[in-house]
Amino acid sequence: MPRVIANAEQRSINLPEMIDALRTARPDPRDEDSFARFAPELQALGNNRSFLSEIICAELAEDCRNQQAVSAYGPQVIALYQGDGVMVRANCWPQARHSLVRNNRPESFFYDVPHDHNFSFLTLGYAGPGYLSDHFEYDHGSVAGAAGESVTLTPAARTRLEPGCTHLYRAHIDVHSQQPPEAFSVSLNIIEASATTPLRDQYVFDLANGRIAGLANPVATASLLPLLARLDGAEGRDLLNRFAERHPSDRIRYAAVTALADVAGDADTRAGVFERALANGSLLVRTRAGEDLSKLAAMVSMNSTSDRIVASNRS
Ligand SMILES: [Fe+2]
Numbered sequence: 642m643p644r645v646i647a648n649a650e651q652r653s654i655n656l657p658e659m660i661d662a663l664r665t666a667r668p669d670p671r672d673e674d675s676f677a678r679f680a681p682e683l684q685a686l687g688n689n690r691s692f693l694s695e696i697i698c699a700e701l702a703e704d705c706r707n708q709q710a711v712s713a714y715g716p717q718v719i720a721l722y723q724g725d726g727v728m729v730r731a732n733c734w735p736q737a738r739h740s741l742v743r744n745n746r747p748e749s750f751f752y753d754v755p756h757d758h759n760f761s762f763l764t765l766g767y768a769g770p771g772y773l774s775d776h777f778e779y780d781h782g783s784v785a786g787a788a789g790e791s792v793t794l795t796p797a798a799r800t801r802l803e804p805g806c807t808h809l810y811r812a813h814i815d816v817h818s819q820q821p822p823e824a825f826s827v828s829l830n831i832i833e834a835s836a837t838t839p840l841r842d843q844y845v846f847d848l849a850n851g852r853i854a855g856l857a858n859p860v861a862t863a864s865l866l867p868l869l870a871r872l873d874g875a876e877g878r879d880l881l882n883r884f885a886e887r888h889p890s891d892r893i894r895y896a897a898v899t900a901l902a903d904v905a906g907d908a909d910t911r912a913g914v915f916e917r918a919l920a921n922g923s924l925l926v927r928t929r930a931g932e933d934l935s936k937l938a939a940m941v942s943m944n945s946t947s948d949r950i951v952a953s954n955r956s
Contacts, residue, residue, distance in 0.1 A: 642776035642797035643808035643815050646677055646763075650684035656696070659686045659729070660722050663831075667725060670761040670833030673811060679831070680763055680807050687765045687805065687829055693731055696721065717750060728834040732764075734772045734826040742821065755794075755818040755848050756857050757781070759841035760833035762810050764802065769826025771802035774817040777848075781813035785928040786842050786891060788855045794846060802828055816846060840890035856892070863896035870900035885918065891925040898926060902933065908941045916953050 654662075659682050668679035686692070697719065700707060722729040734750065735741040741750075748754050755777070776797035784792050794816060801822075802808065810817075812833065843857040866884065869877045884897035898918045905911035915937065918930035934954040 643810045644677060646680040646807040646809060648684045648805045648807050650681045650688060652685040653688035654685040655689055655692050656721060663725055670727060676761060676763060677809050683763055683765050683829060683831055684807060687767050723834060726835050728832050730830050732828045732830060734822050736824050737821040739825065752819055752821050755816055755846040757816045757844055758810055758812055759843040759858060760838050761812040762830050762832035764808050765829045766802040766804045766806045767827045767829045769824050770822050771826050772822045773799060773801050773820040775799050777816040778814055779816055785925040787929060788853055790853045791851055792853055794848065794851060837889060842892060860890060860892050863893050866896045866900040867903060870904045891923040894921065894923050895926045895929050898930060908937060912937055
């Protein structure tokens with residue numbers, strides 16, 4: 642479960658002071674101890690009981706133009722700062738009967754949607770009783786990341802993010818299923834926001850069946866690749882081949898493989914695309930390409946092409 646960080650902080654600081662501290666300390670979200678050492682600054686900001694209302698008043702006076710310019714999260718999130726590889730934000734957690742939940746569905750707030758995170762983050766209960774979490778852990782390195790794939794989720798404790806309570810969630814390790822708080826609540830977060838964060842997968846889990854239910858952060862880039870494959874141009878074909886081979890996102894690698902396979906002229910060429918993918922450095926790409934080869938073999942069985950595909954898939 643997330644690391645629980647004791648809060649004995651007596652100071653109260655404002656947001657610019659915490660940002661100054663961020664720029665000085667430069668905590669590394671990928672280093673758990675480095676990130677945890679910064680928790681007192683977040684806790685000191687949490688002791689400031691007026692800063693957030695002042696920011697909201699300023700935003701409302703400007704029709705929230707600043708929020709619309711910097712935040713892609715929607716009304717649940719108030720962006721407070723982005724830079725130095727992190728984002729500072731406030732998150733709203735309405736209770737189950739709140740009109741925000743009724744009008745936008747509980748899933749919009751990730752209630753009852755078990756998920757991991759593709760970023761590490763520090764979170765502090767700031768206002769209200771706090772949401773509940775049932776915690777689990779899993780071994781990210783042991784899964785390819787396909788929807789429906791079996792995954793072992795080890796149960797941990799149930800917690801409430803009470804005011805002042807501070808948790809450090811570890812990317813790709815901690816899974817939680819959130820329940821709405823009993824009354825409107827607010828948390829303050831410092832989250833990892835590097836250039837590669839959006840390329841790393843975040844999963845939604847099916848707890849009842851111990852499976853990956855799907856991706857929580859589909860990558861928009863992937864949807865452009867089938868289009869690119871169908872258009873003329875050597876540059877586009879070269880880019881697809883490079884993406885299939887070594888794009889940092891497994892998801893985009895596999896999207897490039899399937900885009901190339903979809904426009905292959907015949908079964909032999911199509912099989913060749915998947916066969917090359919069997920040697921890919923990504924477990925997701927290798928697993929899915931093997932499945933695709935099996936499906937292709939079933940489609941063209943009883944001919945020499947099928948025989949070659951099956952032999953390759955078994956090797
Ligand atoms: Fe979460």
